[in-house]
Amino acid sequence: MAVYNKEEYVAKSIESMLNQSFSNFEFIIVDDGSNDNSPDIIKKYAKQDSRISLIQNDANLGLPVSLNIGINAARGKYIARQDADDISKPDRLEEQLKIMENNRDIALLGAADELLDIDDIVFSKQTYDEGPNSPNHQNIIKTLENKGGYIFAHGSAFYRKEVVKKIGGYEKTFIYSQDIELWWRFHKNNYKIAYLNKTLYSQRIVPEKFRVKSVYQGKFKNYLQDKIQLDNYHFSDIDVILNSLIKARGEKDKFIDSYYLSNYWFILSKKIALNKGNLKYFIKYLSRALRERNMLRTKMYKLLGCIYLYLFHRTNRSDQYSENELIYLN
Template sequence: MQQVPIPHNMNPTVSVLMCVYNEDDFVDKSIVGILSQSFRDFEFIIVDDASTDTTQDILAKYARQDARIRVVRNERNIGLTRSLNRGIVECRGAYIARLDADDISVTDRLKRQYDFMESHRDVALCGSFAYYISEDGQEVGKKKLPANYKNIKEKLLFNNQLVHSSFFIRKSILDTGGFYNEHFKTSQDYELVLRLASKYRVENIPEYLVGWRVGKNSLSWVNKRQEWDALRARWWGVTKYGYPKFKGLFHICLRLGWLLLPQHFKMKRYEG
């Protein structure tokens, strides 16, 4: 039986934004998690950053089945930050919900975040707690974060206090406050949170609404570029966004020391 495409709302309330590059192992589950949401008034913008595996075929299959999906394909690989910004331009919803191509959303994620933002009109961006999931989809732990703005901002210079795949942000804030900073190839989410939290309220819903896939390749300290970009984001927080200088420099020195430690020592610390 031929499937009939779901009608597409030209003025959706929420735009779900995913960028993907060679994720044919996981993107299927990420897409299904969004299409299974209890909240239905959304469009699904997927930016394919010139994948070379079967990702393009998977995206085309789902786009044929559900008219809410719009696939934007880059002619060449331009990286996550620029792909995110290209996707934001395509978003028509009042809110943008982020999701990485290897992560998943629980069924009520969009509804819970939409209801929260509608009842907290002074919040620009909300995230949530997250499950850690393994490469085979098993829950292997939980990530609990500070929920209220005061506690988030107090800890923000130490580490990002919002999970990128849980971002739910007012589109108007990005239109006025700027998109992702293209000076950052990685840690672009951290820089954005530091920038927004310096002007607006950001909060976490104290519920586990996303599954965050982890593995040795996803650890931030395995990726030297990400470590340096996170360090630079902290520096921008102190020098550009008004965060306390003494506290900021302390955390920068602390993280720099960690960055300079031998790789095998950091891996041993992680593995227990």
């Protein structure tokens, strides 16, 4: 687990791992130069539980570099990812380990997840039914190959250390979408990827993810798509793209803060609408979005769009899952 300034959530994340039904593991936490109370929180837990091993970077090196540091320090044969603001279900490691031990051909295993808001409320589940969008259909791999598409939460990943080191670990220039890039290399090198359609992970959706990530996500996906199609791995100019985007933001931070907080609540509302979730929280999130400072016309368009989706959209996703449904993605 890599941590950077997650003092608000890191304790819950750590506790979710320490309370696993399977207990024979080492918990490597890489603090990536945090300047909040995250290191002190981690140290407190490390004193209480000898399974925790804390590595502290001297500076903020970025998620891919920190994950590679953790992988290189690991002594076990498997790596289970965990994000510092997310929560693993108590049986997560036990379930995923059982699958990997009984299916030696699987190199990478993801799992269904649920989405949490900043108040710890579950507002959506990312499981699949057997409709045309089910991950056992070939269009999922096509999405991964052609669009750099999302197939499961990065934090739910469970993979063989030997394989991830053999294919080079995380690409350090992918500050975002590093999971998609790595999954594609699993696939390219003919290692099997599978998905357990059981909710084992809680992914927290926080405003910061939209404030920063949404600025760069389109550029990264387009860039990833081009590189995959060309089968050409020269990523040095990604930093040039990022620096240009950062400079383009200029002095608009105050507006951006309000804009992305508003967008955060609208996105949560949209996710509930797409999954026909709880009406109470749908209304709550919309009202929070409307209270943020933002352009009125933009908010009205988003409000009407969310209401339309909730009333009329039909989805193939389901909040129900098959307890032992293992789906091969390639």
